[in-house]
Amino acid sequence: MKIDSKDLLNSILESLDHLNYIPLDEIPNIDLYMDQVTTFMEKGLSPTKRYEEDKILTKTMINNYAKNNLLPPPLKKKYSREHMIVLIFIYYFKNILSIRDIEQLLQPLTEKHFHTDAPLQIDQIYQEVCELEKMQIPDLKEELQKIYQKSEESFSDAPDEYREDLKTFSFICSLSFDIYLKKMIVERLLDDLSDSTSK
Structure with missing residues (x-):
């Protein structure tokens, strides 16, 4: 049976109403080990998966992001809330941008707003960007x-x-x-x- 394209469009439009980001208050404000990070990301971003078997972020991916300067290195093998936010940005950008472009885009953000005394911290930037996208x-x-x-x-x-x-x-x-x-x-x-x- 052929799917009616109008029904498909309505289904897509309806799904946009439920499109959401991980709310800031759901991102843990404590440092996490790698396994905890991948578990959190899998749970929080699973609605964005196309196929059930798709992986959100693996340990290898996260280690590579740190090696390629996309993600500041963990402190004593623990990842902060700021790390999690940067990982969320990477997750969305990696679908459309090259690793080099993501590094270039995130570098000023991590240099100026990651664990610094800047007036705007990464969590505030995340919140504002997500609200803007929702609008x-x-x-x-x-x-x-x-x-x-x-x-x-x-x-x-x-x-x-x-x-x-x-x-x-x-x-x-x-x-x-x-x-x-x-x-x-x-x-x-x-x-x-x-x-x-x-x-």
Whole structure:
């Protein structure tokens, strides 16, 4: 049985209403060992997994992030709340950015706001960024509906037997193009950031 694309869109839009980040007050404010960190991340970020067998963050990944300067090293093999927040950022960024780009993006954050006496600490930055992202969801839903509507109007001359697949293909292409453009913008911002810090 073929899935109705309108039903699929409604399901996606409804899921956006339940999209959430790990609330700051749920991130432990005590230092944790590696096993505790991976357990916490698995529990907190499991709703973002596409497949049940997918791993959120493994010990190897976390060790590599520390070796590659994405994550400040643990203190006496323990990870602080600030480490957990940086790991959450890494988890989301790694789906769209290279390791080098993530390092460049996070370096000023960890240098200036990680266990320092800066006026803004990493937990405050995390809270503000998450609230800002949550506020974007209504606009995102509206944008998705517009893209869907345009794709529904595409391939109007195609034979009925091909049209549904072509409309779905058109919808996916439009969404992918949007992601591609935004990724290019992010990379350009990172390049400009690199240029300004190297001067």
